[in-house]
Amino acid sequence: xxxxLEIKDLIISFDGFRAVNGVTTSVQKGEVRFFIxxxxxxxxxxxxxxxxxxxxxxxxxxxxxxxxxxxxxxHKLVNIGIGRKFQVPSVxxxxxxxxxMEVSVVKKRGIAASLFSEITEAQQEKINKVLTLVxxxxxxxxxxxxxxxxxxxxLEIAMLLVQDLQLxxxxxxxxxxxxxxxxxxxxxxxKIAQHCTVIVVxxxxxxxxxxxxxxxxxxEGHILDEGSVEQVQKNPKxxxxxxxxxxxxxx
Ligand SMILES: Nc1ncnc2c1ncn2[C@@H]1O[C@H](COP(=O)(O)OP(=O)(O)OP(=O)(O)O)[C@@H](O)[C@H]1O
Numbered sequence: 001x002x003x004x005l006e007i008k009d010l011i012i013s014f015d016g017f018r019a020v021n022g023v024t025t026s027v028q029k030g031e032v033r034f035f036i037x038x039x040x041x042x043x044x045x046x047x048x049x050x051x052x053x054x055x056x057x058x059x060x061x062x063x064x065x066x067x068x069x070x071x072x073x074x075h076k077l078v079n080i081g082i083g084r085k086f087q088v089p090s091v092x093x094x095x096x097x098x099x100x101m102e103v104s105v106v107k108k109r110g111i112a113a114s115l116f117s118e119i120t121e122a123q124q125e126k127i128n129k130v131l132t133l134v135x136x137x138x139x140x141x142x143x144x145x146x147x148x149x150x151x152x153x154x155l156e157i158a159m160l161l162v163q164d165l166q167l168x169x170x171x172x173x174x175x176x177x178x179x180x181x182x183x184x185x186x187x188x189x190x191k192i193a194q195h196c197t198v199i200v201v202x203x204x205x206x207x208x209x210x211x212x213x214x215x216x217x218x219x220e221g222h223i224l225d226e227g228s229v230e231q232v233q234k235n236p237k238x239x240x241x242x243x244x245x246x247x248x249x250x251x
Pocket of ligand 1: 037039041042045046
């Protein structure tokens with residue numbers, strides 16, 4: 001199996017407090033990996049480190065075998081194939097779905113270039129393919145402001161996919177969604193994983209149970225357990241610090 005991300009002995013401190021305290025894990029190509037755990041476990045901080053937002057004091061994060069993430073500024077990580085979606089959708093609400101995709105498809109050249117450049121035929125094809133994948137092809141002309149909450153989330157995922165990423169990081173992608181939209185999002189993640197590895201931070205355990213290929217349980221900055229959902233949910237320590245306390249209700 002091909003390793004996409006190799007995290008070794010990572011320590012991230014804020015004013016002496018270790019939010020991430022010696023995390024070691026690796027993520028394989030094609031995984032939908034979920035990071036779960038109670039509030040304050042360090043999940044978001046870990047995601048922040050993988051996308052270059054925070055700088056660890058110790059350890060390493062290696063992408064695709066030889067790229068040390070710590071050597072890249074946050075805005076350059078998209079160029080090596082890593083993209084992040086935050087919990088609140090950040091689509092351009094005054095633009096149409098298609099225009100949002102146009103802005104993203106040329107983003108690698110920088111915002112100024114993307115505003116003034118023509119979209120090639122190949123890029124148009126790519127946009128249409130991704131919009132079909134996320135089931136927004138019938139809404140291409142619709143203003144993003146008029147999309148449902150779920151559709152805005154899928155548009156933002158589509159805006160990442162069109163940039164040819166190899167790893168996408170999603171922060172609570174189903175927060176605020178109903179069950180139908182949640183299931184649709186899970187099915188979408190499965191499809192995405194066929195060409196792009198996915199890391200998800202999530203509290204919705206029903207969603208995790210159904211769609212995780214592997215789960216990493218974090219607690220107080222370190223990894224408590226890692227494996228299949230079936231495996232980790234039997235671990236008494238995991239039950240004690242998270243699942244037994246309601247899991248998703250810790251959000
Ligand atoms: N910029 C910061 N400055 C100081 N402390 C921080 C900072 N960012 C995070 N922390 C602290 O680090 C710890 C881990 O936070 P983090 O947001 O990573 O947890 P989490 O597992 O994502 O929690 P949640 O599920 O609530 O989002 C918390 O105690 C938090 O208060």
